[in-house]
Amino acid sequence: MKKITGTFLDEISHDIPHQNWSREEWDRDFYFMRKIGIDTVILIRCGYKKWLTYPSKILLKSQNCYEPPVDLVRMFLELSEKHDMAFYFGLYDSGSYWHDGQQKKEVEINLAVIDEVWRFYGQSPAFCGWYLSQEVSRRFAGIVDIYSKMGYHCKAVSNHLPVLISPYIDGIKNVSSLSSQLIKEDTVSLEQHEKEWNDIMSAIHGAVDIVAFQDGHVEYEKLADYLSVNSDLAAKHGLRCWTNCESFDRDMPIKFLPIKWEKMRLKLLAAEKAGVEKAITFEFSHFMSPQSCYPQAHNLYQRYLEETRHV
Amino acid sequence: MKKITGTFLDEISHDIPHQNWSREEWDRDFYFMRKIGIDTVILIRCGYKKWLTYPSKILLKSQNCYEPPVDLVRMFLELSEKHDMAFYFGLYDSGSYWHDGQQKKEVEINLAVIDEVWRFYGQSPAFCGWYLSQEVSRRFAGIVDIYSKMGYHCKAVSNHLPVLISPYIDGIKNVSSLSSQLIKEDTVSLEQHEKEWNDIMSAIHGAVDIVAFQDGHVEYEKLADYLSVNSDLAAKHGLRCWTNCESFDRDMPIKFLPIKWEKMRLKLLAAEKAGVEKAITFEFSHFMSPQSCYPQAHNLYQRYLEETRHV
Amino acid sequence: MKKITGTFLDEISHDIPHQNWSREEWDRDFYFMRKIGIDTVILIRCGYKKWLTYPSKILLKSQNCYEPPVDLVRMFLELSEKHDMAFYFGLYDSGSYWHDGQQKKEVEINLAVIDEVWRFYGQSPAFCGWYLSQEVSRRFAGIVDIYSKMGYHCKAVSNHLPVLISPYIDGIKNVSSLSSQLIKEDTVSLEQHEKEWNDIMSAIHGAVDIVAFQDGHVEYEKLADYLSVNSDLAAKHGLRCWTNCESFDRDMPIKFLPIKWEKMRLKLLAAEKAGVEKAITFEFSHFMSPQSCYPQAHNLYQRYLEETRHV
Numbered sequence: 001m002k003k004i005t006g007t008f009l010d011e012i013s014h015d016i017p018h019q020n021w022s023r024e025e026w027d028r029d030f031y032f033m034r035k036i037g038i039d040t041v042i043l044i045r046c047g048y049k050k051w052l053t054y055p056s057k058i059l060l061k062s063q064n065c066y067e068p069p070v071d072l073v074r075m076f077l078e079l080s081e082k083h084d085m086a087f088y089f090g091l092y093d094s095g096s097y098w099h100d101g102q103q104k105k106e107v108e109i110n111l112a113v114i115d116e117v118w119r120f121y122g123q124s125p126a127f128c129g130w131y132l133s134q135e136v137s138r139r140f141a142g143i144v145d146i147y148s149k150m151g152y153h154c155k156a157v158s159n160h161l162p163v164l165i166s167p168y169i170d171g172i173k174n175v176s177s178l179s180s181q182l183i184k185e186d187t188v189s190l191e192q193h194e195k196e197w198n199d200i201m202s203a204i205h206g207a208v209d210i211v212a213f214q215d216g217h218v219e220y221e222k223l224a225d226y227l228s229v230n231s232d233l234a235a236k237h238g239l240r241c242w243t244n245c246e247s248f249d250r251d252m253p254i255k256f257l258p259i260k261w262e263k264m265r266l267k268l269l270a271a272e273k274a275g276v277e278k279a280i281t282f283e284f285s286h287f288m289s290p291q292s293c294y295p296q297a298h299n300l301y302q303r304y305l306e307e308t309r310h311v
Numbered sequence: 312m313k314k315i316t317g318t319f320l321d322e323i324s325h326d327i328p329h330q331n332w333s334r335e336e337w338d339r340d341f342y343f344m345r346k347i348g349i350d351t352v353i354l355i356r357c358g359y360k361k362w363l364t365y366p367s368k369i370l371l372k373s374q375n376c377y378e379p380p381v382d383l384v385r386m387f388l389e390l391s392e393k394h395d396m397a398f399y400f401g402l403y404d405s406g407s408y409w410h411d412g413q414q415k416k417e418v419e420i421n422l423a424v425i426d427e428v429w430r431f432y433g434q435s436p437a438f439c440g441w442y443l444s445q446e447v448s449r450r451f452a453g454i455v456d457i458y459s460k461m462g463y464h465c466k467a468v469s470n471h472l473p474v475l476i477s478p479y480i481d482g483i484k485n486v487s488s489l490s491s492q493l494i495k496e497d498t499v500s501l502e503q504h505e506k507e508w509n510d511i512m513s514a515i516h517g518a519v520d521i522v523a524f525q526d527g528h529v530e531y532e533k534l535a536d537y538l539s540v541n542s543d544l545a546a547k548h549g550l551r552c553w554t555n556c557e558s559f560d561r562d563m564p565i566k567f568l569p570i571k572w573e574k575m576r577l578k579l580l581a582a583e584k585a586g587v588e589k590a591i592t593f594e595f596s597h598f599m600s601p602q603s604c605y606p607q608a609h610n611l612y613q614r615y616l617e618e619t620r621h622v
Numbered sequence: 623m624k625k626i627t628g629t630f631l632d633e634i635s636h637d638i639p640h641q642n643w644s645r646e647e648w649d650r651d652f653y654f655m656r657k658i659g660i661d662t663v664i665l666i667r668c669g670y671k672k673w674l675t676y677p678s679k680i681l682l683k684s685q686n687c688y689e690p691p692v693d694l695v696r697m698f699l700e701l702s703e704k705h706d707m708a709f710y711f712g713l714y715d716s717g718s719y720w721h722d723g724q725q726k727k728e729v730e731i732n733l734a735v736i737d738e739v740w741r742f743y744g745q746s747p748a749f750c751g752w753y754l755s756q757e758v759s760r761r762f763a764g765i766v767d768i769y770s771k772m773g774y775h776c777k778a779v780s781n782h783l784p785v786l787i788s789p790y791i792d793g794i795k796n797v798s799s800l801s802s803q804l805i806k807e808d809t810v811s812l813e814q815h816e817k818e819w820n821d822i823m824s825a826i827h828g829a830v831d832i833v834a835f836q837d838g839h840v841e842y843e844k845l846a847d848y849l850s851v852n853s854d855l856a857a858k859h860g861l862r863c864w865t866n867c868e869s870f871d872r873d874m875p876i877k878f879l880p881i882k883w884e885k886m887r888l889k890l891l892a893a894e895k896a897g898v899e900k901a902i903t904f905e906f907s908h909f910m911s912p913q914s915c916y917p918q919a920h921n922l923y924q925r926y927l928e929e930t931r932h933v
């Protein structure tokens with residue numbers, strides 16, 4: 001079974017209710033992460049619409065954002081230093097421009113954010129990489145441009161720190177978290193997925209270093225095929241291939257609670273077999289942490305610990 | 312930041328799952344409320360459809376209600392006396408008559424309930440006011456009549472105890488708790504809102520003393536404008552203006568879990584600025600209590616405590 | 623009030639998120655069950671689609687199921703022996719064949735499962751009965767055949783251990799757990815329900831011994847009538863009549879959290895009055911257990927204990 005060694009930090013979340021943690025809880029959570037072998041934390045996005053994780057002069061002004069009460073980026077970097085974690089910084093997601101044909105604006109704002117962030121936080125030894133928070137499943141118009149321009153700029157300002165993306169698969173479970181349904185009919189075929197991601201990867205390599213597909217949108221029995229295609233494509237285009245093993249359950253009416261351990265185990269076994277370099281999860285703090293507000297997560301942590309002790 | 316000094320008691324709830332508390336948990340909860348400065352508790356409704364909070368002879372007979380296992384009104388009054396709280400009694404909501412053109416029936420039943428309740432509980436020193444549980448957002452046909460007749464009768468029997476209403480704004484988040492969606496398109500404008508509530512307030516002043524608009528149905532950046540309009544309208548018509556600061560999160564697929572502290576803080580800052588007299592919340596026991604069944608609420612309580620200690 | 627003396631074990635669940643318990647938590651849960659008088663546990667299904675509770679050679683091969691990490695059937699039988707519980711084994715539910723006109727295939731697979739299971743586990747003194755997991759509300763095409771063939775085979779291999787079914791009523795709350803709605807309009811009438819279940823029971827008696835209707839799909843005020851009809855029908859056809867008292871709340875937007883105690887109490891009072899032989903619940907471990915991941919369940923357990931101590 002592939003071990004999980006990274007997790008997203010879901011701040012700002014757009015569909016997972018907040019746990020209202022202070023620095024104390026986050027400090028403890030980093031400790032719990034470390035205990036199961038996590039060495040990498042990835043801020044999912046530094047801002048979403050008008051909500052911010054850090055006092056960005058650029059975003060406060062240009063997007064009319066709300067002044068954040070805490071500088072979470074500073075806090076996460078300090079905790080990463082303390083707990084010896086590699087921190088990846090997730091870019092700003094406007095929640096609008098890149099869906100409305102204004103990809104240029106999405107990029108423009110983010111180029112300024114990258115400069116600002118590197119100026120504010122670049123000196124932290126824990127700042128180890130970048131995450132492009134615009135997540136897609138298909139060769140969406142303009143996505144190559146978005147990834148390329150943002151990725152190149154991240155690398156340019158930061159002496160080539162690695163750039164990560166985490167796309168999803170347009171599978172049967174690719175439905176909105178706001179839909180009451182769990183599945184949809186019109187899905188991508190494995191062949192079409194391969195074709196589109198071959199094009200994308202061929203266009204973005206150099207700007208993006210690591211691709212970590214989300215593993216929750218296809219049926220469990222189809223995951224191995226997708227992992228293998230993704231892994232081969234990455235190798236072909238000189239990208240590193242991770243898996244983003246979702247720790248929440250997409251098969252239940254409550255959207256979302258922690259996943260059944262048996263399901264997560266199946267996915268990690270498939271990832272091991274596919275030979276991916278690293279497994280990260282979305283995400284530890286709500287769905288696997290022993291201090292999560294969802295007690296199912298406490299038990300998932302225990303089950304994971306029991307299994308990995310014997311592996 | 313405006314401090315919260317009142318809370319609804321969500322009995323009978325129509326969309327928040329029950330915590331199955333006994334007197335012991337409620338006693339402790341009133342203690343926790345007091346600790347953060349809450350001095351006012353408002354029973355959201357004494358009955359809803361066939362469910363009752365107290366053994367009402369009138370409702371058992373006329374509405375064929377279920378015999379309640381506990382007299383919650385008695386219990387809440389006793390706990391209010393013990394913890395030095397002002398208790399507001401919420402009227403009966405049939406869940407039907409006032410939506411079906413039978414406003415007269417809704418009023419008629421409630422006039423009898425008011426008499427009965429005052430006879431049963433009026434001698435309690437904690438009985439400090441009334442809450443009209445028929446919540447509206449617009450100049451809904453008949454609402455002026457409902458508020459006037461009920462409000463006047465409340466005041467008449469009780470030597471003019473204050474009467475409270477808590478309307479909502481027909482904003483972007485005014486969607487049913489049963490809809491899987493979070494927002495809607497067709498909303499009221501600030502001008503239209505002002506116009507309709509000018510009419511309503513002008514018609515109900517004298518029968519209603521306090522108006523506490525719910526603060527969760529508009530975008531955060533628009534709240535200040537609505538708070539200000541509401542506050543001005545209340546002043547103009549001689550009503551007292553409170554804010555009902557919702558402590559649950561309307562932006563998430565799970566309907567509903569505790570709100571993110573940052574959002575609540577923003578709303579209380581806006582309320583402070585608008586100069587409202589008092590902030591109450593819907594509601595402490597599920598969404599802010601350190602013994603809530605939602606652990607996110609425990610953390611919200613802590614965050615609130617930390618912030619208000621420095622204010 | 624009728625006391626609860628049995629519970630389903632919701633493995634494999636199809637709509638209740640998993641608690642990620644290990645043997646330790648299950649052992650403790652059987653202890654908690656025993657403490658409130660539960661003497662019967664019913665495995666809801668031994669497999670659902672590709673998910674299994676035990677390493678079934680037949681299902682792994684014919685249905686291409688996932689290899690289960692734990693033999694839950696073995697574990698539940700051992701814990702039943704330890705805690706002196708009667709264990710009922712729930713058959714396999716393909717989730718497809720019996721809905722697609724392939725009832726024959728559903729039966730065929732299950733006849734083989736029955737043989738296998740009896741061979742694997744039949745020697746356990748706790749193996750006390752069978753549960754037919756294909757749940758229906760109406761005289762659905764083929765259901766009589768499914769129940770008869772499966773039920774007879776269960777009894778034939780096991781020296782006539784009792785066979786249980788748990789149908790539901792096609793009432794106002796018979797909506798999918800994936801619908802955002804709580805009620806529907808088109809429901810069965812009491813007369814039609816009686817007519818259809820008269821036909822079904824007349825056809826399945828001999829193959830099925832016990833019928834335990836789910837009690838959550840009709841309005842509370844109508845439950846007594848249905849309980850009485852069901853009880854009379856069972857008596858007429860020589861079946862034993864239990865009630866399946868649902869311990870989750872069907873009236874709330876979150877699907878599902880523990881039920882309000884007042885509601886469960888009403889249903890158990892109605893069951894007592896109707897003279898049913900035994901009350902079981904769906905289900906203890908999520909919705910009534912003092913170690914449930916839903917803290918509301920802890921309180922429900924306490925309320926139940928307080929009430930039954932005085933009965």
